[in-house]
Amino acid sequence: MKTRKAAQKRDKILAAAAKVFKHKGYAEATLNDVALEAGTFAGSLYYYFASKEDLVEEVLNLGTSRVARLVTEKVAALPKTIGKVELLSIALRTHLALALERDDFALAYWKIIDQVPADIRARHASVPRAYGRFWKRLIEQAQAAGEVRADLDARIVSLMLLGSSIYALNWFHESGRYSVDELADILLKMTFEGISKAEAADNIATLKTAKSRVSAPSRRRAD
């Protein structure tokens, strides 16, 4: 009895914390805010969590592990015979869909991960790191299969891809023009095919010229 109901309330507090952290950030969110959102009182939280730091740590864990787990499982469940490019596409689409579905825990994660005390962040780093390696491996395997060009560093490519998705959290809500799925279409086309017009592909030779034109950035501060 006791454990069952207590666990429910614990979950309720965690959900409330995610919601509050999501739009106030870590420092600005008070335990009173969380308690009100959860329908209880600040002092009562201490029966379920030892400290604010413990609470936020659990929110962080829920925020990352879910996306990482679901994407990983999805990929693992695909038939072995599937093409590597198709596999990458599915993974990217799944990731984007999960990242943008506006889950309080995932959103809270991106809002506060850079705000929590350094030791918490360090202790929590393993999940995102493993997820990053998972993406790097997907790219490497596609390269090994000869389906993705091998002259680009797999780690950089994976980080650029994830970066685009993550930043989308900041602007996606502004525009009702595209669904998550349409957004994924654009990102996939852009990623695999590039943005150059095919006929103008020889223009790419000019990239080298472009490079030489950039001088070292001025160190002068804005005045």
Next chain:
Amino acid sequence: MKTRKAAQKRDKILAAAAKVFKHKGYAEATLNDVALEAGTFAGSLYYYFASKEDLVEEVLNLGTSRVARLVTEKVAALPKTIGKVELLSIALRTHLALALERDDFALAYWKIIDQVPADIRARHASVPRAYGRFWKRLIEQAQAAGEVRADLDARIVSLMLLGSSIYALNWFHESGRYSVDELADILLKMTFEGISKAEAADNIATLKTAKSRVSAPSRRRAD
């Protein structure tokens, strides 16, 4: 006399604030931290700034206006005859170089922009918005010139590109394998040419199949 020296100290305080905000965030950074870094005392700051909010607002402005101004100027100074793709390349390379040069003000901006009170963020939004429009216009012009494919939404493309660059702030320091310029090379190749191996380009047809395989994301929370 008075104004000259006072202005110098003001600048010193701003630089100190950028440095402190950069690695403590907004709420966690105290005026005492800033004062110590600037070689003065917390109370003294109030001779130069009316409040902590005023101080952070000026740091934010310095953080964005510099990158936006330098990239915009660089592009404006290019010969009119230059190809649109080359122009885009130069802009992207300049942006990346500035964003990653680890200027305290720019880094502080990305660290704290999501932490400051909403009214400050709203008041400060004009510079980033104008910069976003600038990028969208670059893409649109390249599309109009027939150098970039026109079937991708210019706004989305520009946001994806900026997203990759911004996220690079989070991981670029970890790896000494590439210089900023080499990173820009990879991003440019990826962006313009795509990551598919040319010979495997017909695999792109499978993207449609990939799409249909993704079921709606489960709403179940991690347990």
Next chain:
DNA sequence: GTCTATAGCGTGATAGAC
């Protein structure tokens, strides 16, 4: 113009009633 003392407030956390 710059520093010191301190007011005033809100926070995380605790102790103990019930």
Next chain:
DNA sequence: GTCTATCACGCTATAGAC
């Protein structure tokens, strides 16, 4: 197990010495 009262602390901001 849950709520209430309260402590101790650190913060922004101010007032006034010099």
